[in-house]
Amino acid sequence: MTTTDGLVTSAVFTSAVTLTPAEPEHFDLAFTATTQPCPWPKAYGGDLVAQAAAAAMRSVTDGKSLHSMHSYFLRPADIGATVRYEVELLRDGRGYSTRQVRAFGNGKPVYVCLANFAAGEPGGSFHAGFEDDVPAPEELPSSAEYLAGRSGGTMTDASKAYWSGGRSFDMRHVPGPVYLTVEGKQTPHQAVWLRPFDRLRPVDGLSDAQRDQAALAYVCDYTILEPVLRVLGLPWARPGLVTASLDHAMWFHRPGPVDDWLLYVQEAVAADTGRGLGTGRFFTRDRRHLATVAQEGMIRTA
Numbered sequence: 001m002t003t004t005d006g007l008v009t010s011a012v013f014t015s016a017v018t019l020t021p022a023e024p025e026h027f028d029l030a031f032t033a034t035t036q037p038c039p040w041p042k043a044y045g046g047d048l049v050a051q052a053a054a055a056a057m058r059s060v061t062d063g064k065s066l067h068s069m070h071s072y073f074l075r076p077a078d079i080g081a082t083v084r085y086e087v088e089l090l091r092d093g094r095g096y097s098t099r100q101v102r103a104f105g106n107g108k109p110v111y112v113c114l115a116n117f118a119a120g121e122p123g124g125s126f127h128a129g130f131e132d133d134v135p136a137p138e139e140l141p142s143s144a145e146y147l148a149g150r151s152g153g154t155m156t157d158a159s160k161a162y163w164s165g166g167r168s169f170d171m172r173h174v175p176g177p178v179y180l181t182v183e184g185k186q187t188p189h190q191a192v193w194l195r196p197f198d199r200l201r202p203v204d205g206l207s208d209a210q211r212d213q214a215a216l217a218y219v220c221d222y223t224i225l226e227p228v229l230r231v232l233g234l235p236w237a238r239p240g241l242v243t244a245s246l247d248h249a250m251w252f253h254r255p256g257p258v259d260d261w262l263l264y265v266q267e268a269v270a271a272d273t274g275r276g277l278g279t280g281r282f283f284t285r286d287r288r289h290l291a292t293v294a295q296e297g298m299i300r301t302a
Contacts, residue, residue, distance in 0.1 A: 008144075008165035010196035012036050016047050017054045017203055017214045019085070026102070027088035031055045035081050038166070039158035042076035045245035046221035048083070048111040052101040053217045054203070055085040056115035057210045064097050064117035065255075066213055071113035071248040077105045095119050113248075127253065127289035128281065130191070130265045137193035137261045140172040143179075152180045153237025169194045169219050178226050178235045188231040188268035192223050195261045212258040216282060216291050220264070221245060225297045227268035228276030232299070240302025246275065248295045256290045274300055 019031035033051040035043035049071060057066055077083055088100040096118050103111035144164035151160075163179060172193040176183025196215070203211045225243055234241055266280040280293040 008197040010168040010198055010200055012166065013050070013168035013196070013215060013218050014201045014203055014211075016218065017050050017206070017211070019051065019054055019058065019205060022084065024086060025084075027086045027100070029055070029059050029087040029089075031058065031085045031087075032082050033085065035077055035079055035083060037080060039156065039162050040079075042244075043079050043081065044221065045073055045248075046218045048073065048077060048103055049113070049221060049248060049250070050214045050218035051083065052085060052103060052111065052113050053115065053214050054206060054210070055087050056099040056101050056113075056117075057213070058205045059087045059089060059099055060097055060117050062092070062097075062119075064119050065252070066115060066210070067118045067252050068116045069113050069217065069248070069250045071111065071250075073111055073245045073247065075105070075108060075110045076244070077103070077110045081105055083110065090114075095121065127287075129287055129289075130263065130281070130283055134174055134191055134263065137172050137195070140174065140193065142170050142172060143177065146177055147179065150180060153235065154239055154241075155180060155237040159237075165197070167219075167222060169196055169222075171223065178229050180237045181235050182230055182233050184230075186231050186233050188227055190223075190227050190230055190266050192226075192264045192266070193261050194219060194264055196259060199259050209255050212255070213252055213291075215258045216252070217250060220250065220280060220282075220291075220293045221248070221295070223264065224266065224278045224280050224293055224295045225276060225299070226278070227266045228271050228278050228297070228299060231268045232271060232276075234299070234301065238301070242298070242300040242302075244298040246296045246298055249293070251292045253289055253291060256284050256288050261285050262290070269294075271299065274298060 022030040024030040269277040
């Protein structure tokens with residue numbers, strides 16, 4: 001989001017996950033939220049994941065933490081639309097709780113997920129690492145710096161502005177972006193440094209730790225299919241390219257700060273028959289592994 005004084009902020013994210021309680025129609029609890037503006041024909045899928053995560057978290061009041069989500073995208077949601085989230089309290093146990101969240105747009109289901117929560121208990125600790133040769137974010141251009149003075153493909157002024165400053169997070173690619181062309185080799189691997197444009201604001205109904213989990217759920221969808229696009233040689237601005245999120249899984253391993261730089265290490269697992277599967281892992285700068293993502297998406301070329 002760009003303010004009237006030209007500053008970019010993270011308010012798009014915090015506005016997206018600000019929920020309004022509603023009277024439930026189908027299940028135990030209900031909330032409404034608004035999808036953010038974006039220059040595409042449909043709302044951003046990360047809005048739905050983050051809003052559903054926020055709704056599920058607001059239904060768990062005994063201190064358990066969200067540790068996994070498994071989602072399906074059923075229909076496109078409209079941009080700037082009010083989406084209704086209905087939460088079903090499936091189970092509340094001593095160690096774990098489970099919620100089902102269904103999102104409705106224009107009276108039809110658009111998204112569904114199962115979210116699981118854990119109280120936590122003593123046990124061993126391990127986390128995977130990443131390669132040592134990843135450049136620091138300060139050595140890489142921001143999206144705005146990369147796109148300045150560039151044009152091509154289907155990129156419009158609106159999409160350029162959105163990629164540059166409309167997504168709440170500064171994103172810096174290794175080996176390079178796939179906005180207009182595939183920068184670097186067509187490999188099934190890439191990494192993205194990301195950080196909110198400014199300190200994340202408080203969100204009503206969520207603790208700071210819950211807001212940070214919602215932030216990871218929100219931002220993960222922007223680039224998770226990019227390693228698949230990279231290995232196929234398909235930049236975002238390629239004429240005729242259409243993508244859509246199909247299903248999504250996310251695991252939260254440990255808490256960690258989201259206001260500083262995170263490295264999102266990604267890999268293409270498979271691509272065929274118009275679908276691609278990508279995985280990603282979020283690390284802090286001191287190499288703590290915070291979360292893991294897997295997503296299958298539609299990749300259609302004219």
